[in-house]
Amino acid sequence: MGNEIKITLDGQEISVDSGKTILECACDNGIFIPTLCHYAKTTNVGACRVCVVEVENARSLVASCCMPVSPNMVVRTNTPAVRAAQKMIIELLWASGDHNCLTCEQNGQCELQNLIYWLKLDQPRFEIKTPGYEMEENNTMISRDLNKCILCGRCVRACNEIQVNEVLDFANRSSDAKVGPAFDEDYIHSSCVFCGECAQVCPTGAITLKQAKFAGRPWELHKVKTTCTYCGVGCQMDLFTKDNKIVKVMGNREYGQPNEGSLCVKGRFGMDFVAHPDRLKKPLIRYKKDDDFKEATWDEAFKFIADKLSKIKKENGADSIAGLASARCTNEENYLFQKFMRAAIGTNNVDHCARL
Amino acid sequence: MAGLAATFGSGAMTNSIDEIEFTDLILATGTNTTENHPVIGMKVKRAVKKGTKLIVIDPREIDLVKYADIWLRQNPGTDVAVINGLLNVIIAEGLYAKEYVKDRTEGFDALKKVVEKYTPAYVEKISGVPAEDLKKAARMYAKAVRASILYAMGITQHISGTDNVKSMANLSMLCGNVGIEGGGVNPLRGQNNVQGACDMGGLPNVYPAYQQVANEDVRKKFEAAWNAQLSPKPGLTIMEMMDAAGRGTIKAIYIMGENPMLSDPDLQHVKKELQKLDLMIVQDLFMTETAQLADVVLPVASFAEKDGTFSNTERRVQRIRKAVNAPGEAKADWEVICGISNKMGYAMNYASAKEIFEEVVKVTPSYAGISYERLEKGGIQWPCPTPEHQGTKFLHKDKFSRGLGLFSAIEYIAPNEMPDKQYPFLLSTGRVLYHYHTGTMTTRSEGLSERCPESLVEINPADAEKMKISEGQRVKVTSRRGTVEAKASITKKSAPGSIFMNFHFADTSVNLLTNPALDPIGKIPEYKVCAVKVEAA
Ligand code: SF4
Ligand code: SF4
Ligand code: SF4
Ligand code: FES
Numbered sequence: 001m002g003n004e005i006k007i008t009l010d011g012q013e014i015s016v017d018s019g020k021t022i023l024e025c026a027c028d029n030g031i032f033i034p035t036l037c038h039y040a041k042t043t044n045v046g047a048c049r050v051c052v053v054e055v056e057n058a059r060s061l062v063a064s065c066c067m068p069v070s071p072n073m074v075v076r077t078n079t080p081a082v083r084a085a086q087k088m089i090i091e092l093l094w095a096s097g098d099h100n101c102l103t104c105e106q107n108g109q110c111e112l113q114n115l116i117y118w119l120k121l122d123q124p125r126f127e128i129k130t131p132g133y134e135m136e137e138n139n140t141m142i143s144r145d146l147n148k149c150i151l152c153g154r155c156v157r158a159c160n161e162i163q164v165n166e167v168l169d170f171a172n173r174s175s176d177a178k179v180g181p182a183f184d185e186d187y188i189h190s191s192c193v194f195c196g197e198c199a200q201v202c203p204t205g206a207i208t209l210k211q212a213k214f215a216g217r218p219w220e221l222h223k224v225k226t227t228c229t230y231c232g233v234g235c236q237m238d239l240f241t242k243d244n245k246i247v248k249v250m251g252n253r254e255y256g257q258p259n260e261g262s263l264c265v266k267g268r269f270g271m272d273f274v275a276h277p278d279r280l281k282k283p284l285i286r287y288k289k290d291d292d293f294k295e296a297t298w299d300e301a302f303k304f305i306a307d308k309l310s311k312i313k314k315e316n317g318a319d320s321i322a323g324l325a326s327a328r329c330t331n332e333e334n335y336l337f338q339k340f341m342r343a344a345i346g347t348n349n350v351d352h353c354a355r356l
Numbered sequence: 357m358a359g360l361a362a363t364f365g366s367g368a369m370t371n372s373i374d375e376i377e378f379t380d381l382i383l384a385t386g387t388n389t390t391e392n393h394p395v396i397g398m399k400v401k402r403a404v405k406k407g408t409k410l411i412v413i414d415p416r417e418i419d420l421v422k423y424a425d426i427w428l429r430q431n432p433g434t435d436v437a438v439i440n441g442l443l444n445v446i447i448a449e450g451l452y453a454k455e456y457v458k459d460r461t462e463g464f465d466a467l468k469k470v471v472e473k474y475t476p477a478y479v480e481k482i483s484g485v486p487a488e489d490l491k492k493a494a495r496m497y498a499k500a501v502r503a504s505i506l507y508a509m510g511i512t513q514h515i516s517g518t519d520n521v522k523s524m525a526n527l528s529m530l531c532g533n534v535g536i537e538g539g540g541v542n543p544l545r546g547q548n549n550v551q552g553a554c555d556m557g558g559l560p561n562v563y564p565a566y567q568q569v570a571n572e573d574v575r576k577k578f579e580a581a582w583n584a585q586l587s588p589k590p591g592l593t594i595m596e597m598m599d600a601a602g603r604g605t606i607k608a609i610y611i612m613g614e615n616p617m618l619s620d621p622d623l624q625h626v627k628k629e630l631q632k633l634d635l636m637i638v639q640d641l642f643m644t645e646t647a648q649l650a651d652v653v654l655p656v657a658s659f660a661e662k663d664g665t666f667s668n669t670e671r672r673v674q675r676i677r678k679a680v681n682a683p684g685e686a687k688a689d690w691e692v693i694c695g696i697s698n699k700m701g702y703a704m705n706y707a708s709a710k711e712i713f714e715e716v717v718k719v720t721p722s723y724a725g726i727s728y729e730r731l732e733k734g735g736i737q738w739p740c741p742t743p744e745h746q747g748t749k750f751l752h753k754d755k756f757s758r759g760l761g762l763f764s765a766i767e768y769i770a771p772n773e774m775p776d777k778q779y780p781f782l783l784s785t786g787r788v789l790y791h792y793h794t795g796t797m798t799t800r801s802e803g804l805s806e807r808c809p810e811s812l813v814e815i816n817p818a819d820a821e822k823m824k825i826s827e828g829q830r831v832k833v834t835s836r837r838g839t840v841e842a843k844a845s846i847t848k849k850s851a852p853g854s855i856f857m858n859f860h861f862a863d864t865s866v867n868l869l870t871n872p873a874l875d876p877i878g879k880i881p882e883y884k885v886c887a888v889k890v891e892a893a
Contacts, residue, residue: 141803164401193789194807195394211803224679227666229659230792232545233373233395234668234735239660239679246660246680256734258373258668264394266792269803271660274680276800278642280655281684293653298685298695305652306699308635312607318587322597322606325558326613326689327547328793330664330676332712333689334549334556335564335720336704337612340693343584344702348569348591349606352558353547353614 007073022064022075023051033077034086034115036093036150036203038065040253041260042157048150050089050115053077061085083119090115091124097204098130098147104205108218111203112150133178139188141210141269142199144180149206151177155198162201162262167192196268200251200261209248211272216242225255228267229328235259235267246271309345318346325352368551371504371540371750372670372737377403379538381500384420385413385524386435387508391789393544393669400506409500411493413438415784416856417849426493429851432782433771433885434483438490439523440768441479443471445494446530452498453532460756461529463763470765482768498531502538509546509786522764529761535752545669547793548659552667555723555738556716560591564720581719584702602629610637612689613656615796617645624838624868639692642796656689657682663709664690665731667738671748673726674735771885775853779835779887781819782854785866795860811866812845814856815890820846823890830893833857835886838868841893855890 005018009029016025021044026033037048044066052061056074061082064075076082093112101107136144151170156179159168167190171178181190199207221240228235236255240248249268253261283301284293296304312320323341325334334352341350376382377399390397397420404410404423412424415432430438446452447468457464476487497503505524524541525534533539545551557564567574569590579586592600594616600606602625609630616626630636630649638647639654647653659666661682667673682688687695690712694704706712710728717723725740737747751757775782790808791798798804813831825831831844833855842857850856857866870886 139803140806161402161405163398164405188806193394194803222679224677226660226676226679227548227668227674229548229666229676229797231393232548232550232669233393234548234666234672234674235395236674236735241679244680258670258672258735259395262395262398265790265807266394266798266804270792270798270801272802273641273797273800274658274660275683276642278800279658279683279686280640280642280647280653281686282655283685284653286651289651298687301652301654302695302699305635305637305696308651309608309610309696310700312634316607319589319591320605320607321610322592322600322608323610324594324597324612324614324616325553325556327550327553328613328659329549329553329689330659330662330709331549331552331556331667331673331716332664332709333612333693334553334558335716336690336693336706336712338557338563339582340697340702340704341610342563342569342578342586343582344697344700344704346585346587348560348587348589349597350558350591351560351594351597352550352553353594353616 005069005071007069007071007075009075010077016069018069018071020069022053022055022062022067022069022073025069026053026064026075026077031077033064034118035065036111036115037152037154039154039157039201042154042161045153045157048089048093048152050086052082052085054079054082086115087119087121090119091121091126093150094121095124095126095128096131097150098128098145099204104148105208105213106148106205110205136186137210138186139194139210141194141265142187142196143208143210143213144187145206145208146178146180147206148204149179150204151179152203153179154201154203155179155207158197158201163195163197165191165193165195165197168198194265194269195263196265197251197262200263209268211269212240212248215245215247216240221247225252228263230266230270231264233258235263237263237267239271245275313345319349321345321347322349322351325350327352368751369540369542369544369670370534370752371538371542372672373399375538375540375750376400376504376506376542377406377408379403379408379500379502379504381409381411381497381503382506383411383413383497383503383527384506386520387506387544388414388416388418388420388786389506389508389544390419392508392546392787394789396506396544409496411497413493415851415854417851426489426496428483428485428489428493430483430485431851432784432854434768435520436523436766437474437479437482437768438485439520439527440471440474440766441476441483441485441490442494442497442527443467443523443530444474444479445476445491446498446527447471449495449498451495452530456532457530460535461761461763463765466765467526467530467763470767474768497527500531502536503528503531503533504539505533505541506544507542508544523766525761526763526766529763534756534761535750535754537750540750543669546787548668549666551669551671552665552673555667555720560593564716565722578719598626598629601633604632607633608635608637609633611646611650612639612693613641615640615644615646615793617649639689640796642800644796654692655682655684655686656692657686661686662688662690664688665709665713668735671737672735673723673731673738673740675728675731773836773885773887775887779889780853781888781890783833783835783866783869783886783888784854784856785859785870786856787860788858791858791860793860799861811842811858811861813842813890814845814847814850816850816852816854817846817848818852819850819855819890820844823892825890825892832891832893833866833869833888834891835869835888837870840866840868855888 035051046063046066051064053064054076133146156168251261251263282295285296325337413428480487636650638650697704722738725742725745740747790804
């Protein structure tokens with residue numbers, strides 16, 4: 001980090017860190033500058049130029065996401081020239097794709113849609129020409145509609161710089177430019193590991209989570225912060241639910257450690273087991289060996305277990321009973337389980353599959 | 357994690373996940389990180405991109421090898437020899453942290469003596485690792501200012517597992533890497549709450565926070581807290597329980613959310629033993645292979661249907677929160693335990709997981725300062741002794757939990773079962789990216805199953821050619837204990853003479869094959885090495 005310097009931002013003199021960009025300083029001071037290609041923790045590429053600002057004595061507008069502040073810089077974020085440039089950029093993007101929000105999963109959380117609204121645009125001044133790509137729908141996890149791609153490159157940087165899976169890249173030049181796995185492969189035929197990072201960072205509806213499609217509008221979903229149930233990393237994640245069902249799983253950059261908003265395929269796409277029809281729903285008892293299981297009430301089950309355990313303990317001693325706690329259950333449950341074995345049964349025969 | 361506990365006085369990951377990205381060198385051994393802990397794998401790769409050096413010690417050509425500065429491909433089960441070789445070079449060349457060794461450790465002379473014979477040439481003979489590579493790796497590790505060691509089941513699932521872990525600790529201490537940011541010895545835990553299950557006393561010899569059941573003062577404390585008489589006798593480990601069930605001395609087993617019928621070695625044997633029980637109680641999400649053998653099966657809530665906390669592999673205690681209702685009559689595991697306990701006359705009345713946690717922190721010193729209120733702001737890493745304490749990013753800062761760090765002089769012992777004429781291949785088992793543990797959850801996920809629908813036998817191209825086995829062909833794998841069938845996947849990930857299989861699928865139960873020989877201290881079965889033969893099915 002650099003030292004404190006003074007700059008003037010929209011008429012206000014402020015002191016900022018000399019190592020920061022104009023965009024970062026604006027953000028720190030509560031001034032909104034729109035962005036599209038910029039994505040925290042990835043390289044600033046200055047591709048979209050929607051973040052432009054006026055800098056006194058600069059020859060043209062500058063991209064604030066890439067421009068470091070310098071002493072006594074005078075910056076304006078909201079002049080007519082800035083707005084005109086932003087409108088031009090957004091209208092071009094709008095006209096170059098198939099942005100039919102009626103059928104788009106991102107409707108309501110699309111960054112392009114938000115900027116169109118923010119800039120109060122009714123129509124693009126250019127004729128809408130969609131590239132006519134085929135939809136990629138041949139896997140069960142991620143859908144791609146490159147007709148909605150604005151070539152911001154966030155997915156490419158997320159895949160290479162955040163996850164380092166090195167699957168995505170740009171192909172072709174200028175008018176045919178396109179993002180995707182090498183050799184124009186589909187995700188399912190590429191080395192993609194389905195971490196879903198690209199879908200999480202995509203500002204538009206170009207890369208979306210397939211299982212979430214038609215499962216609920218963004219504003220209908222309920223968000224619950226929790227911890228992944230799979231490996232020992234313990235990623236923090238948001239479960240989005242509707243009508244008592246998990247609709248999708250997202251990382252959240254605000255939660256910080258341990259995963260800083262990233263997830264892997266298990267965390268992102270592995271939660272459908274929760275609603276699987278095979279889930280057990282009632283206690284089952286086999287009254288005699290070789291009998292079939294019979295459904296029972298909880299009270300019957302508790303009584304059956306308590307009677308049998310008490311009898312075994314009386315006849316053979318507490319150490320003839322053993323218990324397996326679980327690396328999958330909560331701390332509270334493991335605590336209670338070993339307390340039950342030790343205090344209620346009276347044995348230290350308690351272990352779990354940690355060794356395995 | 358008995359090895360680490362003996363060395364440092366604590367068995368957890370010494371440092372934090374985010375430090376991995378900001379260290380000078382990472383030594384990864386026995387961990388296929390990008391598949392088993394993908395988000396940590398991501399940080400390792402990011403670190404390498406920024407200039408961190410990476411040494412990989414692994415018999416398989418795992419993804420991380422692509423990013424490694426040095427890859428040592430040892431013969432499976434020869435880890436101790438390789439680490440001793442590194443120690444040998446570092447000591448012989450005087451590259452170790454002399455001050456640190458003098459001030460903070462004990463046992464150096466004994467270590468020095470034992471590793472003397474593990475010269476690079478001798479180690480090459482045992483492990484197949486070229487002497488020059490070993491020297492290079494030793495120098496690179498010793499010269500790094502901060503170096504972090506990552507390891508997982510590839511290190512512990514051996515008959516010498518405890519020794520392997522102690523060897524890691526030896527190496528780290530020798531170069532002054534324990535107790536500094538970016539350093540440490542870091543076991544990566546496979547399951548989401550293995551750390552928590554251990555912390556909470558889900559072990560036969562300790563109460564919560566690793567307080568010994570055999571210690572009278574400790575026991576008195578718990579007797580008072582729990583208002584019960586407690587047994588001073590340490591209990592049985594899981595493998596001992598199975599044996600005792602077979603002998604008839606264990607009559608009842610109560611299993612909460614585990615599936616030993618797919619995860620334990622030598623499954624045929626386990627099944628026979630479990631069938632002899634008078635009473636087997638299983639509570640789980642699904643009718644697992646284990647539940648099918650039970651007398652009572654109880655439906656429970658999944659992580660998304662209840663409140664509570666998990667402790668991750670870096671000791672971070674984090675909340676889970678109820679997002680949806682459990683199906684049918686399923687209850688949270690803790691409610692089930694309370695129900696049984698109350699019927700047996702030992703009162704357990706809690707209104708919520710939070711109430712249980714409030715009791716936990718009273719008897720668990722390392723968790724004492726943690727509360728649900730504090731966890732709202734994010735996870736906290738234990739030890740966290742007081743409500744003001746910020747939690748602990750890395751352990752053993754100025755002093756080890758046991759005082760001085762103890763070097764353990766360890767000799768290499770060969771794996772219990774090595775390939776021979778009849779069973780010429782070495783089988784290792786492990787996980788793959790798309791599945792988790794016994795597959796109860798992941799094989800019921802559409803996406804994960806799409807990417808990885810079945811178990812595969814990974815076999816080296818040279819071996820495949822010799823046996824005329826082609827990609828996707830069904831093969832039969834047989835050990836002294838059983839046979840399974842699966843499709844062949846021809847890949848140079850497997851070294852010549854070695855095959856790899858995962859244990860996620862019930863219809864290809866690889867644990868019908870594995871060797872139940874146990875590490876005498878850690879009591880972990882030797883999943884990583886057993887002898888098999890492979891033939892076209
Ligand atoms: S899902 Fe992950 S690996 Fe696949 S392309 Fe997207 S970011 Fe890359
Ligand atoms: S797919 Fe999305 S993230 Fe990738 S370049 Fe297109 S709009 Fe940007
Ligand atoms: S999202 Fe992946 S890396 Fe993160 S805890 Fe879950 S399984 Fe582990
Ligand atoms: S956000 Fe600055 S150029 Fe795109």
